[in-house]
Amino acid sequence: MAGGDCVGVVGLAKNCGKTTTLNALIGAAAGRKIAIGITSGGRDGELCDAITGLPKPPINVPRGALIAMADFTIGRTSCQLEIVQRLGIHTTAGEIVIARARSSGQVEVIGCNRASDLVRAISQMQKLGAELTLVDGAAGRTFLASPDVVGAFVLAAGATLDTDARGIAEATRMAVHIFTLPPPSPAAASRARPAMESGTSLLNRAGGRVEALPWPTLLGREQRLVSMLDPGDLGLVCARAVGDGLLAALTSWLARRRPDSPAFTVVAADPSKIAAGDRTVQAFESAGGELRVLRKAHVVAVTANPSSPSGETLDPAGLVIEISKQVEEMPVFDIAAELSASGGVMR
Structure with a gap:
């Protein structure tokens, strides 16, 4: 050291x-x-x-x-x-x-x-x-x-x-x-950093579109978030904690998508923000989800x-x-x- x-x-x-x-x-x-x-x-x-x-x-x-x-x-x-x-x-x-x-x-x-x-x-x-x-x-x-x-x-x-x-x-x-956990792509990281600094969560839509979410936290709003998703959406930047409820809701949504759909990536600030349990994380990743952090x-x-x-x-x-x-x-x-x-x- x-x-x-x-x-x-x-x-x-x-x-x-x-x-x-x-x-x-x-x-x-x-x-x-x-x-x-x-x-x-x-x-x-x-x-x-x-x-x-x-x-x-x-x-x-x-x-x-x-x-x-x-x-x-x-x-x-x-x-x-x-x-x-x-x-x-x-x-x-x-x-x-x-x-x-x-x-x-x-x-x-x-x-x-x-x-x-x-x-x-x-x-x-x-x-x-x-x-x-x-x-x-x-x-x-x-x-x-x-x-x-x-x-x-x-x-x-x-x-x-x-x-x-x-x-x-x-x-x-x-x-x-x-x-x-590895970092997201450089382009995704450049979008995520300022959003997290301002406390704003983002949806990464198909075609490179980005949509800011209106809530200070996603806790308790997991089903509302999932109802907003389109099959081609690419991921989520979570400005706060990534909990069991969020990953479980996304796992259910991923299971309904076509097998050839693109990966769905959830980006958190660092490992301390991953508050989900092992089984929830494994289920999310098995369904085609990816977890990434800006700072590992x-x-x-x-x-x-x-x-x-x-x-x-x-x-x-x-x-x-x-x-x-x-x-x-x-x-x-x-x-x-x-x-x-x-x-x-x-x-």
Whole structure:
């Protein structure tokens, strides 16, 4: 990683091992004498999960690390912290501050819950000397999938996603697919950018015609939108979230078109705007639909946690291999078992 990089660790569900992954990255950076900043897109590092009550690994920080955190949690650390800057960003857990660890230890981090605030916190840590900023992506914080917030991603998959390795691997494949969706054609992108900046959704009609839609959001208007479509229409620029209802309505419409009809492309700003579930996305694409994003995310690795909160554990090597088959050449790691694979082959 180059200086100034920001890496997000995103769990595909709760208890997928993202904090374990974060700690491994922290340890690797500290071992290379890289100055690090740490924050969260929610709440991480607590001893017990706030929802399930199950024990969780704390976040380990080395001496000198910068942490952007709510000041309420400063008293819950095992290391000495010095507040170096208050950001004036307020959450239910107090003001977000940047603290420097004067000794190594463990911390609980409650971070920013809005993308704009998180970007500001990351920027301030970089100005204070962080060469690598690590963001723990709390479950459900979809804004962390935006490349405007984080430059590169590590996805944490685990046994909470499914009961067998194949199901976990398929869920991981779909997550990587969404994070790395390709851009639209240059011509389509040039039309989409100004529309999205103004919050306007567009219909791309046959013959190159473009029609601006009158609604600020398509939520609740999916059937009205479909009733406006003609068989030769080419796509939709969605200025806000692309949800299950929208893709399901478009899938039904696509099924009624002639088999030789052109592809119908839905363009979103970035992966954080794809709010539809895996099955809905698969059905839309199988019906001839295409998903595209103006800014795709950069996924650099996947980690695998074979243990579920229920106590059941899958074969670690089998899970790593199965996931690596589905994500092609992307490296897959089981940090606890010290295993890695790529393309279905153990390293």
